[in-house]
Amino acid sequence: MTTSPQDSAMGRVAQVLSGLSRLSLWLAGIGLVAMTAFVAWQVYGRYVLNDSPSWTEPGAVMLMSWFIFLGAAVGIRENYHLGFDVLLYVVPKSGKRVLRMISDIVVFAFGAGMVWYGSQLVALTWNSILPALGISGSFDYFPVVAGGVLVCLFSLERIALRLSGVRIDDDIETEAEQSGHYEESRI
Amino acid sequence: MELWILFGTFVALMLIGTPIAFCLGVASFVTVLFLGLPPLVVFQRLNSGMSVFSLLAIPFFIYAGDLMVRGGIASRIVAFAGSMIGHVRGGLGQVNIAASTLFGGISGSAVAEAAAVGGLMIPQMKQRGYGVDYAVNVTSMAALIALLLPPSHNMIIYSISAGGKISIADLFTAGILPGLMLAGALMTTAYFVARRRGYPTEPFPGWLAVAHLAAVAIPGLLLIGIIFGGVRSGIFTATESSCIAVLYAMLVTLFVYRQMDWDGFVHATLGAVRTTSMVLLIIGTAAAFSWLMAYLRVPAQLVAAMNAVSENPYVILLLMNLLMLMLGTFMDMGPLIIIATPIFLPVAQAYGVDPVHFGVIMILNLGLGLNTPPVGAVQFVACAVGKISVWRAMRSIWPFYAAGLLVLALVTYIPAISLWLPGVFR
Numbered sequence: 001m002t003t004s005p006q007d008s009a010m011g012r013v014a015q016v017l018s019g020l021s022r023l024s025l026w027l028a029g030i031g032l033v034a035m036t037a038f039v040a041w042q043v044y045g046r047y048v049l050n051d052s053p054s055w056t057e058p059g060a061v062m063l064m065s066w067f068i069f070l071g072a073a074v075g076i077r078e079n080y081h082l083g084f085d086v087l088l089y090v091v092p093k094s095g096k097r098v099l100r101m102i103s104d105i106v107v108f109a110f111g112a113g114m115v116w117y118g119s120q121l122v123a124l125t126w127n128s129i130l131p132a133l134g135i136s137g138s139f140d141y142f143p144v145v146a147g148g149v150l151v152c153l154f155s156l157e158r159i160a161l162r163l164s165g166v167r168i169d170d171d172i173e174t175e176a177e178q179s180g181h182y183e184e185s186r187i
Numbered sequence: 188m189e190l191w192i193l194f195g196t197f198v199a200l201m202l203i204g205t206p207i208a209f210c211l212g213v214a215s216f217v218t219v220l221f222l223g224l225p226p227l228v229v230f231q232r233l234n235s236g237m238s239v240f241s242l243l244a245i246p247f248f249i250y251a252g253d254l255m256v257r258g259g260i261a262s263r264i265v266a267f268a269g270s271m272i273g274h275v276r277g278g279l280g281q282v283n284i285a286a287s288t289l290f291g292g293i294s295g296s297a298v299a300e301a302a303a304v305g306g307l308m309i310p311q312m313k314q315r316g317y318g319v320d321y322a323v324n325v326t327s328m329a330a331l332i333a334l335l336l337p338p339s340h341n342m343i344i345y346s347i348s349a350g351g352k353i354s355i356a357d358l359f360t361a362g363i364l365p366g367l368m369l370a371g372a373l374m375t376t377a378y379f380v381a382r383r384r385g386y387p388t389e390p391f392p393g394w395l396a397v398a399h400l401a402a403v404a405i406p407g408l409l410l411i412g413i414i415f416g417g418v419r420s421g422i423f424t425a426t427e428s429s430c431i432a433v434l435y436a437m438l439v440t441l442f443v444y445r446q447m448d449w450d451g452f453v454h455a456t457l458g459a460v461r462t463t464s465m466v467l468l469i470i471g472t473a474a475a476f477s478w479l480m481a482y483l484r485v486p487a488q489l490v491a492a493m494n495a496v497s498e499n500p501y502v503i504l505l506l507m508n509l510l511m512l513m514l515g516t517f518m519d520m521g522p523l524i525i526i527a528t529p530i531f532l533p534v535a536q537a538y539g540v541d542p543v544h545f546g547v548i549m550i551l552n553l554g555l556g557l558n559t560p561p562v563g564a565v566q567f568v569a570c571a572v573g574k575i576s577v578w579r580a581m582r583s584i585w586p587f588y589a590a591g592l593l594v595l596a597l598v599t600y601i602p603a604i605s606l607w608l609p610g611v612f613r
Contacts, residue, residue, distance in 0.1 A: 043431065062238075
């Protein structure tokens with residue numbers, strides 16, 4: 001995304017958010033490698049140590065939650081989510097801006113819901129214990145809350161950028177490019 | 188009324204271009220508010236829908252695919268396929284399909300495959316004078332073979348959506364013959380289209396060269412045996428096999444091919460994060476959506492409606508196929524499997540269709556939807572690689588659609604194609 005900072009305050013916010021998004025992406029990547037290690041350890045444990053560790057499955061699943069919410073939140077900032085773009089091609093530019101705006105507000109609202117109701121779920125499960133991991137059941141819902149915060153921040157940034165006149169909607173790419181897959185796999 | 192709100196919100200948001208994951212989530216949320224249920228339930232369903240161990244297979248298989256593309260496994264498989272059948276009429280088209288079949292046996296993601304095989308084959312085909320539309324259509328259709336061959340992560344999604352009671356090993360086995368049939372049908376179509384258009388053949392490089400390229404490709408191809416053998420024999424679960432695939436791809440690209448460096452590794456890892464986090468969030472919100480549909484008794488209503496139309500299972504299968512084809516044109520495969528399985532599977536079972544057989548029908552059917560505008564992830568990738576518009580590809584895709592639909596009809600009405608092989612292994 002090409003952002004031309006309007007003033008230094010906004011530029012600094014953009015810098016912080018950009019750093020946050022990189023950090024989230026890298027954490028999710030480390031999570032993916034760690035998930036691989038957990039499941040590999042499970043197979044190793046079963047066949048070599050003759051003792052299946054009980055924490056690997058729930059541990060890997062919990063990592064996956066973090067991985068999904070972090071990666072998906074970054075997806076909003078980098079705009080690689082799958083969507084149905086047909087209408088956006090046919091409406092005029094101003095209409096496209098309006099539709100994109102509604103879309104970002106909807107995403108923001110859902111992010112807020114993730115924070116609000118995710119926190120309630122954390123509170124509800126605070127005193128329960130996950131037997132396999134020996135930690136509070138609320139750990140299941142921390143990723144929802146953290147992901148919600150990031151979703152809100154990144155969608156707010158898009159709304160703010162658009163309001164301040166930055167053209168972030170002019171280059172609608174194909175879904176393939178959005179998914180990042182095409183770039184990734186040109187060999 | 189509740190149904191109108193659920194589907195109406197979903198369709199309206201989708202039309203304005205909201206990311207699918209959020210369309211499903213917000214539609215569920217609004218409906219829950221209308222019904223007066225606690226909104227908490229949406230986020231709880233979302234979380235429990237994603238927190239399933241079998242789902243780990245999706246990031247792992249996509250990660251493994253990214254590593255294989257970056258680390259040179261894919262290019263060696265394409266070279267091997269090229270030496271084998273490049274001399275058949277429409278040579279590079281045949282190579283494309285053969286390579287997709289081999290790569291499909293280790294990758295399982297149609298999008299990854301269209302990018303991997305298309306990225307290598309489409310530029311070559313252009314250079315040799317093939318029409319770009321032909322190259323793109325062969326690539327996008329051949330990529331669907333990966334959906335049917337093990338390790339297809341879509342089969343895992345189906346198994347989860349069906350309540351986790353269908354054996355993934357059986358589903359993997361059931362897809363093999365339909366996958367090979369699709370490969371055969373596409374090769375035949377590619378042959379006739381190539382002959383009519385007068386496309387060239389490649390010289391046969393000699394058996395020595397074939398043997399050499401095969402030897403080079405073997406470390407990658409071994410993975411087919413490791414995954415299928417491991418899952419089938421019960422040595423490891425499908426999820427564990429996907430993790431083994433990642434480790435194996437790392438080892439081969441690092442130590443055998445020595446083509447993986449730190450940069451490539453980071454790119455493959457972050458690329459897999461980008462692709463799969465999005466897909467998995469969709470799966471989570473689709474789970475909330477699907478729970479609401481069950482709550483609103485959509486499946487039961489559909490069974491009743493179908494019953495009113497006909498009692499004949501063949502007619503019902505035809506109706507369901509048409510409905511799924513229609514849904515597949517404007518929705519992506521993963522969420523559609525999660526939403527459609529709890530609706531259609533009970534109907535199919537009520538008419539005596541085996542759930543494994545129905546899984547194969549559904550995967551192939553919705554797979555064809557990946558190649559249809561307005562939402563067709565695989566077609567979009569292939570068109571992006573070939574740098575042509577979807578509409579230009581559409582003009583000459585029809586013979587390939589016909590081949591795909593023919594295979595779908597055969598798979599639908601001859602259960603043995605899907606069920607014979609799993610029976611042999613049982």
